[in-house]
Amino acid sequence: MSTARRIEILVDRPLLRRVTAAADTAGVTNYALLPTLGGRDGADAWSQDQLTGATDRILFTTVLAADKADALVAALTPLLDSHDLLLTISTVEVVRGGRF
Amino acid sequence: MSTARRIEILVDRPLLRRVTAAADTAGVTNYALLPTLGGRDGADAWSQDQLTGATDRILFTTVLAADKADALVAALTPLLDSHDLLLTISTVEVVRGGRF
Amino acid sequence: MSTARRIEILVDRPLLRRVTAAADTAGVTNYALLPTLGGRDGADAWSQDQLTGATDRILFTTVLAADKADALVAALTPLLDSHDLLLTISTVEVVRGGRF
Amino acid sequence: MHSCPHTIGCAVGGAHNSMNIFNALWFAIAEFKIGLYVRRAMTNAAATLLNPAILFFVLGAIAAFVRSDLAIPEAVTKGLSLYLMASIGLKGGVAVATAGLTGEMFAAGAAGLALSLLLPVPAFVALRRAGLGMTDAAATAAHYGSVSVVTFVTGSEVLTGQGLAPAGYMVAVLALMETPAIISGLLLARRATSHGIATTAHTPTHEMLREVFANGSVMLLVGSFAIGAIIGKDKFTSIAPVFDTGFKGILCLFLLDMGLVAARRLQGARLLTPALVGLAIALPLVNGSIGVLVGHAIGLDTGSVAALGILAGSASYIAVPAAMRLALPQADPGIYLPMSLGISFPFNIIFGIAIYTALAERFAA
């Protein structure tokens, strides 16, 4: 067993391409995208929205080594600021962590 | 960076309104709802169930400051008891945590 | 409150039955399956894929006591090796943890 | 071709593994023999079983029992069920626009309301005798007071194919019968509570009322019915290719899925005792017979009498389960869903519709 970082970002669907591009830049080649049904963000309710695509959000999630995590956060910072996104980091144990 | 709490509750779809109402009560205005495909809960298998709506479950998830987390847990406690729900709390680091 | 382990495995849909069978073996009777929209895994992009079923992945997630967690990891180890899956473990606080 | 009933019999038999299947069969056969209408029911059942929609239902059940990975996406299932409701709502409304308001219509509505409110009571007593606790018995009884849209839809198709199309207003009766049983179920559970045996969750009353009156399927049925009544036969022709001509084909696809759903629900069932399996067949038969009797008593036409029997005999799997999950969380879905969806629903599709129709014809004769 070894430890790794788990990063999650709840991202507007129109911005998804920019988040995955940032992952590319940071050399992050493992991630998973989870769908959401909706939620609230301050005053606004948002929802799964395949029709307009505007209020749909996707949970970008990745498990990666600490140094990669730093690189990803750095690559994403401009986007986090301009589009007001929240990024969370937690530490997890990994079984079969040989790859980290 | 700062730390925050992440709370998750796996909730029956018919109860969802009551969970979000509890979030309102606790002043929690940021949350995301994730769909599930199914699972097991003791003896019962449950599944995504848009037809009857009865066995569908949704993952309510929120990232919030520690004091808000306590308020949310308090607001949810009656529901956790009456409907036998499980609530998990973990600590996460947050980038752009100015809002907490 | 008490603490518990949260285990997550991102599993290819064709392997799902084998993962839930391992859960049965380990006596794990509570788990939830979350859908994914897609992602990347090294060189390969994968996606929600109801048509061929081959590249669809599902997030198996469970919250359980530490000893059960060890049993589940043990039951899953052969599959993790043969099918190159990643398993993450984290520690969470549980409200209404009487059941653990 | 005659192997089909056998096939489904084996398939269903394969499911309640450790349960006493003979017990269940005994109930079925005993009930089946009551009355003089056995032969007609048999003929009807054979005709029913050659209906493509029913055959797709059987195919779905078989696929589930051999643990095939055949699966229809939930979104598609839901979409098809909305289509079916809009379609029968519209057709019912158009029929009423053509026929005008009649006294029969109000009599049928009142009868439906009364059946939905009252049928849970004897069901509750029987379920208690079969060993269920107060809350489980109340929740399950509510299912049998309410109705199954798909059973009604399939029954209408079968009746129409036999020249016994039920009156258009029966769709409104269907909508009326969806939710009153929820109230009865909750009252039964509360009565139990006041005896200190069970506790209902503190669901706000306005939540429950919305669940009951703004229920999605009720809104869609009533709304489409109203639209059908407003636009009438002429304007309906432009949308008839989708809502009328396509109906039987879509029903096939939907029943394929319902076969999968019903059989999988039965496979997961671990809490069903032989007595409960028996009741999941006996309650439809008794309620359906009561429905036929009432329909005959208030003077409906034969098709509508059969339809009221089908409604009374059917058990809800849409409005009621979600309401029970909300208001009676102690009630175990592992009991009421396998009973209503896993046993009573297929029983009604394969045998019940034919039986209630035969009974209605016998009264008419």
Place this chain on the structure above:
Amino acid sequence: MHSCPHTIGCAVGGAHNSMNIFNALWFAIAEFKIGLYVRRAMTNAAATLLNPAILFFVLGAIAAFVRSDLAIPEAVTKGLSLYLMASIGLKGGVAVATAGLTGEMFAAGAAGLALSLLLPVPAFVALRRAGLGMTDAAATAAHYGSVSVVTFVTGSEVLTGQGLAPAGYMVAVLALMETPAIISGLLLARRATSHGIATTAHTPTHEMLREVFANGSVMLLVGSFAIGAIIGKDKFTSIAPVFDTGFKGILCLFLLDMGLVAARRLQGARLLTPALVGLAIALPLVNGSIGVLVGHAIGLDTGSVAALGILAGSASYIAVPAAMRLALPQADPGIYLPMSLGISFPFNIIFGIAIYTALAERFAA
């Protein structure tokens, strides 16, 4: 039957709670009275309201306002909208293949392009006056320059039902009008930025260009149009049962969902002022009238004039919102979505189509 407009009026009224509804109504009524075409518009509106598709829209809105749990899965909604686009694209292409290329077609295309590019400018000024910030005003203005596919589709159905089928090439005009307004909106926002008031996100230009030109709905509309033009009338007959005969019925189901979506969007709105509500009705009326004038000026047939009015009067809720979310993240979707989807869209469906048609007929007379 005449209670329908009232019903939706109440329902919509029930939503902007604290907003000054009289203000909004005043706008509507004042505009409504302008000109001599009021009576014709009223007759058209009554006919529109007896259209089953519109009635389903009203049903969806009512269900949302009584907070029913009626819901159509997103995947089904998306599937239906793709079907509608493929269908109108094909039918437009087939019509053009039959009629051949005409000068009118290019004139209409150029007019559509110009309208999409220019209409955001006065809208921007009006929205600024109504109190919106630079970025919100620019983003919202872009919506009103672009078009709503469903409004066009519904309008075509209504026009065809009145013997005023628009020309086939209007589908191409629809596709042309989808995205230029996005560019106008961004230019308006950038001009604002250079004054130091707002900042646009650093979206790479090639991202934006793809958003604009490889937009999914534009590709599908143009592609289906091309396919229709290639295969022509004869080969279309084999797929006509799905893309033509089924169209009106599918439109009913889709508008049921759009009623839910529009009304829910309005319920969540907290940022709308009376002035914005008024503009969400006034902008369609003004833009729609401009569209009719332009269409008349370039010599289109009456149906196509009405269609250009409907296009100009409609507000996007597909291509534009996603582009704005990407390129102008500071613009609040809580403003532009309730305005375009929650108010302008239902207004156009229920009243606008009838008004622009009446205006087009008056010019033709």
Place this chain on the structure above:
Amino acid sequence: MHSCPHTIGCAVGGAHNSMNIFNALWFAIAEFKIGLYVRRAMTNAAATLLNPAILFFVLGAIAAFVRSDLAIPEAVTKGLSLYLMASIGLKGGVAVATAGLTGEMFAAGAAGLALSLLLPVPAFVALRRAGLGMTDAAATAAHYGSVSVVTFVTGSEVLTGQGLAPAGYMVAVLALMETPAIISGLLLARRATSHGIATTAHTPTHEMLREVFANGSVMLLVGSFAIGAIIGKDKFTSIAPVFDTGFKGILCLFLLDMGLVAARRLQGARLLTPALVGLAIALPLVNGSIGVLVGHAIGLDTGSVAALGILAGSASYIAVPAAMRLALPQADPGIYLPMSLGISFPFNIIFGIAIYTALAERFAA
């Protein structure tokens, strides 16, 4: 209009970037010239390319190559594919009910079984020569032994349009050919394992057997076929509006999606060498020719000969990939999916169907 083949050529060419496209084209052209049936194939291909369903396939591919955000929800894709299977199953069964059991039917079934079992062997040898490891070669070979439902469906449409409708029992042959190739692929991989080169995952045998025999698409095809055979022509008429009249239109929507899927699969491909690209075209041509030869040898009618060629030439993307993921996890989906879905599938849709048909006609002449 003649620019369409060119368009898709460029689009596909745009994808395998760094691969040697000339190599691939050489293969295609060389094969294409063999035999005297070139001209007929060209005419057929032109006719094929004016088929609306094929044009929608091309549209989907173009949208993917310009990186449009056009997307069809997975649930809808799955729903449409289930519809297509139910529809061809039913129609095949009805045709067999009308024609009765014939010796040809069993000969065709046996031929299909043999082809599915044996075709992976030469494919395995060729793939090894092209540089693939044991496991990848075995997994990929299995795909080419099995069949593509959509290629068959599209081919049937094209053949029917040319007055060469294949016999109804060919649907049963399709179902028979789905899974035996999986067993061949696993045996090839195991033989490799016993030489110590690759290891197969310890998948329980009963898991594999269910994968093979209770496979969802096989169940649905066989089940619908049986239902069609049971109900016969008369009872089919009531569901024909959905399962027959609507078929071609639905196929258009499905192929639009398949164009997107195939092209996106090719775009993501990084592991394809020129030799593999060549094989992804050569294997269909060789297998398809073998299929035609075998069909002719056992004396089938021309349409069925062509259909057997289409089946043999097609490559699975439903039953096999999921089975390989389970049983041969070391095999890289980045090889077998781009080959079968990204190259062979579009090649067959656009050229292969026309070629196998021309070959079948030549033999018949």
